[in-house]
Amino acid sequence: xxxxxxxxxxxxxIAELGGFGKAxxxxxxxxxxxxxxxxKLEDYLGVKLLDRTTRSVALTAVGREFLPRAKGFVxxxxxxxxxxxxxxxxxxxxxxxxxxxxxxSHALPAVISDYxxxxxxxxxxxxxxxAFDVRKAVLSGQAELGVGIPMDAHPEILEISLLEEPYMxxxxxxxxxxxQGSVTWADMREAELIMISSLSVNxxxxxxxxxxxxxxxRGAYEVQHLATAIGLVAAGVGTAILPAxxxxxxxxxxxxxxxxxxxxxxxxxxxxxxRNTTLSPPAQAFCELLRARYA
Amino acid sequence: xxxxxxxxxxxxxIAELGGFGKAxxxxxxxxxxxxxxxxKLEDYLGVKLLDRTTRSVALTAVGREFLPRAKGFVxxxxxxxxxxxxxxxxxxxxxxxxxxxxxxSHALPAVISDYxxxxxxxxxxxxxxxAFDVRKAVLSGQAELGVGIPMDAHPEILEISLLEEPYMxxxxxxxxxxxQGSVTWADMREAELIMISSLSVNxxxxxxxxxxxxxxxRGAYEVQHLATAIGLVAAGVGTAILPAxxxxxxxxxxxxxxxxxxxxxxxxxxxxxxRNTTLSPPAQAFCELLRARYA
DNA sequence: CAAATTATTGCGTTTTGTGCATAAAATGGA
DNA sequence: TCCATTTTATGCACAAAACGCAATAATTTG
Numbered sequence: 001x002x003x004x005x006x007x008x009x010x011x012x013x014i015a016e017l018g019g020f021g022k023a024x025x026x027x028x029x030x031x032x033x034x035x036x037x038x039x040k041l042e043d044y045l046g047v048k049l050l051d052r053t054t055r056s057v058a059l060t061a062v063g064r065e066f067l068p069r070a071k072g073f074v075x076x077x078x079x080x081x082x083x084x085x086x087x088x089x090x091x092x093x094x095x096x097x098x099x100x101x102x103x104x105s106h107a108l109p110a111v112i113s114d115y116x117x118x119x120x121x122x123x124x125x126x127x128x129x130x131a132f133d134v135r136k137a138v139l140s141g142q143a144e145l146g147v148g149i150p151m152d153a154h155p156e157i158l159e160i161s162l163l164e165e166p167y168m169x170x171x172x173x174x175x176x177x178x179x180q181g182s183v184t185w186a187d188m189r190e191a192e193l194i195m196i197s198s199l200s201v202n203x204x205x206x207x208x209x210x211x212x213x214x215x216x217x218r219g220a221y222e223v224q225h226l227a228t229a230i231g232l233v234a235a236g237v238g239t240a241i242l243p244a245x246x247x248x249x250x251x252x253x254x255x256x257x258x259x260x261x262x263x264x265x266x267x268x269x270x271x272x273x274x275r276n277t278t279l280s281p282p283a284q285a286f287c288e289l290l291r292a293r294y295a
Numbered sequence: 296x297x298x299x300x301x302x303x304x305x306x307x308x309i310a311e312l313g314g315f316g317k318a319x320x321x322x323x324x325x326x327x328x329x330x331x332x333x334x335k336l337e338d339y340l341g342v343k344l345l346d347r348t349t350r351s352v353a354l355t356a357v358g359r360e361f362l363p364r365a366k367g368f369v370x371x372x373x374x375x376x377x378x379x380x381x382x383x384x385x386x387x388x389x390x391x392x393x394x395x396x397x398x399x400s401h402a403l404p405a406v407i408s409d410y411x412x413x414x415x416x417x418x419x420x421x422x423x424x425x426a427f428d429v430r431k432a433v434l435s436g437q438a439e440l441g442v443g444i445p446m447d448a449h450p451e452i453l454e455i456s457l458l459e460e461p462y463m464x465x466x467x468x469x470x471x472x473x474x475q476g477s478v479t480w481a482d483m484r485e486a487e488l489i490m491i492s493s494l495s496v497n498x499x500x501x502x503x504x505x506x507x508x509x510x511x512x513r514g515a516y517e518v519q520h521l522a523t524a525i526g527l528v529a530a531g532v533g534t535a536i537l538p539a540x541x542x543x544x545x546x547x548x549x550x551x552x553x554x555x556x557x558x559x560x561x562x563x564x565x566x567x568x569x570r571n572t573t574l575s576p577p578a579q580a581f582c583e584l585l586r587a588r589y590a
Numbered sequence: 591c592a593a594a595t596t597a598t599t600g601c602g603t604t605t606t607g608t609g610c611a612t613a614a615a616a617t618g619g620a
Numbered sequence: 621t622c623c624a625t626t627t628t629a630t631g632c633a634c635a636a637a638a639c640g641c642a643a644t645a646a647t648t649t650g
Contacts, residue, residue: 001373001376001377003300003304003372003373003376005298005300005372006607008372009298019627019628020627020628021626021627021628029608029609030608030609030610031627031628031629032608032609032610032628032629032630033607033608033609034628035628035629035630036607036608036629036630037607039629040606040607045376045379045380045383046379046380046382046383046384046576047379047382047383047575047576048573051571051572051573052627052628052629053571053615053616053617053627053628054614054615054616054617054626054627054628054629055615055616055617055626055627055628056616056617056627056628057627057628058571058572060572060573060574060575061390061436061439061572061573061574061575061578062379062382062388062575062576064436066375066379069375070375073368073371073372073375074298076368077298077300077303077368078296078298080361080364080365080368081296081298081340082296084340084341084342084357084361085340085341087341087342087357088340088341088342089341093357095356141356141359144356276346276348276353277346277353277355277356278343278346278355278356279355279356280342280355280356280357280360281341281342281357283356301638314596314597315596315597316595316596316597324639324640325639325640325641326596326597326598327597327598327599327639327640327641328638328639328640329597330597330598330599331598331638331639332638334598335637335638347596347597347598348596348597348646348647349595349596349597349598349645349646349647349648350595350596350597350646350647350648351596351597351647352596352597591650592649592650593648593649593650594647594648594649594650595646595647595648595649596645596646596647596648597644597645597646597647598643598644598645598646599642599643599644599645600641600642600643600644601640601641601642601643602639602640602641603638603639603640603641604637604638604639604640605636605637605638605639606635606636606637606638607634607635607636607637608633608634608635608636609632609633609634609635610631610632610633610634611630611631611632612629612630612631612632613628613629613630613631614627614628614629614630615626615627615628615629616625616626616627616628617624617625617626617627618623618624618625618626619622619623619624619625620621620622620623620624
């Protein structure tokens with residue numbers, strides 16, 4: 001079934017404006033073209049929609065009944081198409097980004113603020129969850145892009161390095177090691193370490209790095225989230241090895257972050273995208289801001 | 296704002312069927328044409344809707360968001376257009392006819408039954424009201440056609456004679472005049488006449504006819520509706536001069552209708568239409584049945 | 591590695607739509 | 621009653637768009 005949208009649009013315009021001439025002007029056409037369109041539409045439908053004398057036009061019974069619906073079609077579609085065009089022209093629209101919690105409070109805010117300035121009114125849905133779920137969210141399409149850490153290669157996943165951050169040693173200023181400019185992994189044997197749950201990607205990553213160095217650590221405590229760990233450190237419960245970004249400068253008075261060397265270990269933060277998928281313009285814009293700032 | 300409906304339809308078909316090939320088949324087009332349509336649509340909108348490899352197609356984020364709405368447009372419009380085409384092809388649809396009460400129960404039923412047989416499922420709205428309002432209903436477009444009696448000429452109104460019916464004299468069989476094969480206006484002076492309200496077109500018409508004959512009548516009773524009048528006659532209250540069709544044969548045992556002559560007076564029933572207006576196909580069909588039977 | 595599937599591109603043809611000039615019809619005023 | 625004006629309809633020619641065929645490119649499958 002062929003649908004003559006132009007004809008319907010012409011019908012609505014003529015019915016609303018009460019004449020071919022005015023409608024032609026609004027549609028940027030000649031009156032001739034409108035006559036033809038209406039003729040074609042009526043011919044196709046097999047019903048007259050407009051009773052036209054040479055002097056005026058009036059709706060037929062059928063036309064009167066059809067007009068409201070036709071008008072609805074035209075305005076709804078115009079709006080929808082308009083939104084889509086806006087979306088491309090000005091990157092207007094919403095999107096969803098998945099992100100691991102540390103980065104959500106560290107790397108993202110700056111980019112989000114850039115983005116908000118450039119595209120005010122656009123909403124970003126942030127899915128802050130663990131690295132596994134970030135990946136899953138991107139794979140499923142729930143999030144258009146993700147910020148996390150590298151994982152096993154996957155044919156559908158594309159990872160782009162954004163930044164590297166060292167793991168630091170966190171302790172209170174009263175701690176014996178706090179006097180040093182840097183600490184080594186060997187020093188850890190004397191520290192009461194607060195570890196991250198072994199389910200955490202951080203922990204897996206850390207264990208892997210440590211194993212490579214032939215170092216094995218026993219954690220005195222184990223928590224789920226980095227934020228909890230830093231809280232425990234601040235409370236004087238113990239010390240922790242965490243990504244540098246876990247602690248914003250000055251956010252926790254009394255807590256120091258000391259470079260951990262011999263060797264220095266760092267984690268890579270990557271931008272996670274699906275292969276062969278086109279980002280929506282808002283997500284594309286965000287992605288570019290992100291890469292401009294970090295990559 | 297130009298709206299590429301074909302493109303949207305193509306998009307929906309491809310997204311729903313999961314490929315250009317199947318969509319092309321459904322739309323009776325070649326894959327080539329579909330590729331072009333999607334390219335044109337995406338180019339116009341400025342956003343990609345489908346991520347296509349040489350092997351498969353997938354929705355982009357934008358496409359996924361747009362699909363439900365687009366699908367809604369397509370199915371709604373297809374339905375609406377389908378209804379309109381049905382309407383022309385099989386005269387399917389509803390309409391409204393205005394009719395004076397006598398004819399509603401006399402002339403119309405036969406036509407309605409013909410119509411129902413020819414177009415089962417179509418509904419007819421019957422506006423049974425007095426002749427003035429029948430005319431008004433047609434003029435306002437509330438009813439597409441009317442059945443009534445002739446009135447003053449009006450530039451917008453077209454009246455087509457359907458049938459003529461004589462006014463008859465109605466009385467019970469016990470009545471002195473019932474023995475005659477016909478009665479004259481002169482006989483009326485002795486009859487207890489039940490008159491119709493002077494607001495009725497019937498009464499106006501009758502008064503006019505009588506005045507032409509130089510006859511003046513005084514009514515003993517006055518009622519609003521013809522049906523009431525015949526009821527009073529049946530009850531033996533009096534007699535009445537009414538259109539022949541007021542009484543169906545055998546409907547009121549004991550009541551006789553006697554030809555009224557010297558002269559015979561009759562009223563014309565006309566089909567009332569608006570000039571320069573096209574009837575909807577159902578109304579058109581009904582109109583033709585009506586004229587076929589009576590005109 | 592060959593075959594099959596699927597989307598894209600180049601090109602010629604056909605269809606459709608448009609605009610100009612003009613006709614036809616109806617309204618409104620003199 | 622007649623004429624000027626307004627408004628829709630039509631003939632014709634041209635331009636643009638859409639389409640289909642054939643060939644191409646890229647990926648999956650057996």
